[in-house]
Amino acid sequence: MTAFAHRSLLLPRGQRPYSASGWADGLAGASRGRPQYPGLLSGYQFRPPWNVAGVDYRVGVPEGQVLTDWRTAPAINPGWVSPAGLIYLNAPTILFQNIDFSLGGGAALYNPNSAGYATSITLVNCNFNAPVWGQSGYPLLDQNNANITIMNCTFDALPFLGTGWNAFLATSGSITLLYNWFKNCPDQILQSNIIPVSGRTTTAKYNLYDDMNLTGGAHRNYLQLDSNNVTMGYDVEFNTTYQSRGCDGNGGEGFQIYSNGTGVVLTNPILSNNTMIARLGSGLSRPGRPSMSALVHGNATGGGTTISGTGQNNHNYFDISGATSAFYIGTVTPAQGWSSSGNIDMNTGAAITPA
Numbered sequence: 001m002t003a004f005a006h007r008s009l010l011l012p013r014g015q016r017p018y019s020a021s022g023w024a025d026g027l028a029g030a031s032r033g034r035p036q037y038p039g040l041l042s043g044y045q046f047r048p049p050w051n052v053a054g055v056d057y058r059v060g061v062p063e064g065q066v067l068t069d070w071r072t073a074p075a076i077n078p079g080w081v082s083p084a085g086l087i088y089l090n091a092p093t094i095l096f097q098n099i100d101f102s103l104g105g106g107a108a109l110y111n112p113n114s115a116g117y118a119t120s121i122t123l124v125n126c127n128f129n130a131p132v133w134g135q136s137g138y139p140l141l142d143q144n145n146a147n148i149t150i151m152n153c154t155f156d157a158l159p160f161l162g163t164g165w166n167a168f169l170a171t172s173g174s175i176t177l178l179y180n181w182f183k184n185c186p187d188q189i190l191q192s193n194i195i196p197v198s199g200r201t202t203t204a205k206y207n208l209y210d211d212m213n214l215t216g217g218a219h220r221n222y223l224q225l226d227s228n229n230v231t232m233g234y235d236v237e238f239n240t241t242y243q244s245r246g247c248d249g250n251g252g253e254g255f256q257i258y259s260n261g262t263g264v265v266l267t268n269p270i271l272s273n274n275t276m277i278a279r280l281g282s283g284l285s286r287p288g289r290p291s292m293s294a295l296v297h298g299n300a301t302g303g304g305t306t307i308s309g310t311g312q313n314n315h316n317y318f319d320i321s322g323a324t325s326a327f328y329i330g331t332v333t334p335a336q337g338w339s340s341s342g343n344i345d346m347n348t349g350a351a352i353t354p355a
Contacts, residue, residue, distance in 0.1 A: 031062035046347070054210070070087075112144060183211060
């Protein structure tokens with residue numbers, strides 16, 4: 001399969017629908033290769049009835065995919081690259097396919113808020129793993145409200161945990177994440193700092209979030225929104241999150257479905273059909289300690305985020321043996337605008353109702 005064929009994942013054909021939600025589960029559009037954790041759910045009496053990302057199919061860079069060194073990739077203008085390995089995205093439309101950004105000390109992508117820089121960014125089959133991710137501190141920093149699609153990419157910070165990085169992705173516009181493998185992130189996977197321009201969306205489907213570095217003092221999140229006075233969409237479905245590292249007292253809060261700012265409106269947000277696992281810490285990283293606090297944290301009473309329409313929180317499957325709770329208390333409730341059904345504890349089969 002060619003790199004261009006993988007672009008069809010945005011609108012896969014013949015994908016099997018999952019009848020409980022009406023959404024496809026991602027199998028038909030998955031990249032080639034073995035799944036990362038084929039035995040991850042084998043010990044559960046109750047597991048999701050759909051095909052699970054990273055368990056039943058592979059995500060991230062396809063197995064066997066040949067990647068080009070970013071220093072010789074034709075799509076990258078040498079004039080865009082700073083001495084520190086920061087690649088300025090100095091073109092309206094950016095498409096990077098089959099590129100390894102980890103080589104030669106690594107590179108980062110930077111899209112300044114300035115005329116002439118990218119308004120559309122697409123990354124397909126790319127690998128990111130670098131000790132110093134440029135002057136920005138992120139593999140990708142967008143400040144120009146670009147529409148971003150990241151698909152079949154792998155991000156791994158394992159050799160460099162504890163170096164002060166913040167997030168893998170920091171964006172200010174709409175972003176779509178499909179079939180990616182995020183592992184060993186030092187903080188947030190996505191820090192969405194959206195400036196006050198409404199109509200943006202955050203879409204995350206069929207991704208594997210794998211053992212973030214939950215050892216710092218702050219709350220860690222897979223997706224975090226930090227904005228003021230915007231109306232936006234939020235669609236998070238069929239992802240897998242797996243945490244086994246123990247953490248310190250603050251822990252992590254998984255998917256954050258509210259803004260740290262004020263005046264934010266989420267239009268009919270969706271948080272459904274995700275598989276979320278938090279186990280007690282193992283190995284050298286705080287063994288026996290919880291790996292998360294709440295796996296989902298919605299907006300609390302008096303917070304800066306409201307919901308327009310109805311939030312859908314359905315058919316998520318949880319292992320909370322290493323977490324305080326599946327849902328942060330009082331934040332994903334009918335009073336906050338959420339409709340919830342079919343959320344299941346994989347260890348007991350019991351329904352989990354947000355309190």
